[in-house]
Amino acid sequence: MSNVQIMTGNSAAAWGAKLCKVQVVSAYPITPSTSVTETIANWVERGELKAEYVRVESEHSVMTVCISASTVGARVFTSTSSHGLLYMHEQLHWAAGSRLPIVLACVNRGVGAPWSIFNDQQDSIAQRDTGWIQIYCRDNQEIIDTVIQAYRIAEQVYCPVMVCYDGFVLSHTMMPVEIPDAEAVCRFLPPYKPHTILSPEDPRNINPVIFPWQRRDAEGVLRDGYMDMRWKLQHALEGSRDVVVKTCRDYAELFGRDHGGMLWTYKTDDAEVLLAGMGSIATEATMAADLLREGGIRAGVVGIRVYRPFPREEVREAFRNIPAIVVFEKNISYGYEGALCADIKAALYGAGIQTPVHNYIAGLGGRDVKASELAEATRSSLAAIAAGKKEQQTWLNCVTE
């Protein structure tokens, strides 16, 4: 029997962690992520989740606890936002470099200065190059399902996974969420097998200073140098796409919900223009596509679900025969353009696709984004593209004088 509850995105993330029977949780509260680990702390206190909840003085220490616990073989979870995530930055690199399957729920929020507690995706985009897999969720059902999938992906490829979802927009909005059956989750997710176990019986030195070149260890075995290990991390992330896709497919078979693997599409088959985005802005774009179709414009949506590794082949496939692409995103790579737009264009270049791509920076610091505004922006881009303008950056709903 299905167990549907009306819950926030933060509850959904906490439920996902609970169903995965996480063993160590550490967190430092920050809006809008606070209620994720607050919920978990309650469960631990009441004995409903057998986990160690470690309270520390900062997010930097949070990730240090996660790294240590994962290294000794525990399944670990944490959640944070914005400045909390930025404060972890150094340890995020350390987690990925150590190839530890930590899962972090990033409740997306803007970054100061000036202070903002509201939503955009600048925080997680700023962590793009740390070696973490990044998955962006479009609604609360996808959050609970993705946290569960994240552990299976992470523990198979030995890379940490960041499950990203929009602060307040999803984290504080309640909607129906089906809670998967706990036993079925156990069948879906095998126990975590660490690649190395640090224990007092088998002492070892992990992550010592490493040299540029390969060299023999005390037993005479030739060991990787720094760069060889970096290549392995890159290779693991590139290779994780097959695991992501298979995990999503297996999950759909067992639980009946398919969130699309690397990316998802909406009404793309006959489309003359495609709207692209990540997270809740892509959900809103599906409403915009409906509005555009009512007005005679055949619009569709491509939602980028996994941002790292970037779905290069899937993007080429999705955009191959489309006359116009409009990318909406809640981040800006200062001095250039939206990070997603730049990545989509780079992927198309390799396939020789010359389609015009227009970029809209939207919803920074929680500025409301309405479907009608996305539809209007798309109409104006189509007019500009018809007039020959191949690329264009617009800040939606923003004073730019």
Next chain:
Amino acid sequence: MHEVIWHGRGGQGVVIAAQILAESAYLQGFKGVTSAPTFGPERRGAPLTASTRISDAPIRTFSQIERADIAVVLDPSLFGIVDILGSLKPGGLLLINTPQKADEVEIQGCFSIATLDAAAVAIRFHLLKEGAPMVNTPMLGVLSKASGLVSLDHLEKGLKWKLSGGAAATNIAALRAAYEETSIRKG
């Protein structure tokens, strides 16, 4: 899609009311329901809004509601402070917690009005929090009576889903009384 906006002050149970309506609507068979607080910090006594969206299909919009089909006012002192009428669609429904009957309300406009002395109902059924009457449950009764969107029966189920036994029973009694005592003026 039906959109409901709730106007109240921090501590009046605005957010909970929006949630209970969403849950009750789901129990009634609506596949798409969302409820959200005003995004941001909350302070006791400060004006705030919450929203509920109800639809036959899963909801794919999370933007702020511009103009709602139904505006619920938990605290009549907010008129003149918050643009309540500006949050309502023409032809919409305005629900007010006030001792006045709907016909006595002096607000004019192209919408229907329903009123209830929700504070009196809350006090009668001992729905008090820190000495203040909790008017949110009675206003759910007004919403059911005036709009018919979610039935009294399903609101009762929603309250039972949300609250523990004793609290649910008192709230259900207040809900029923509110439903009976609602006065309506068609716009």
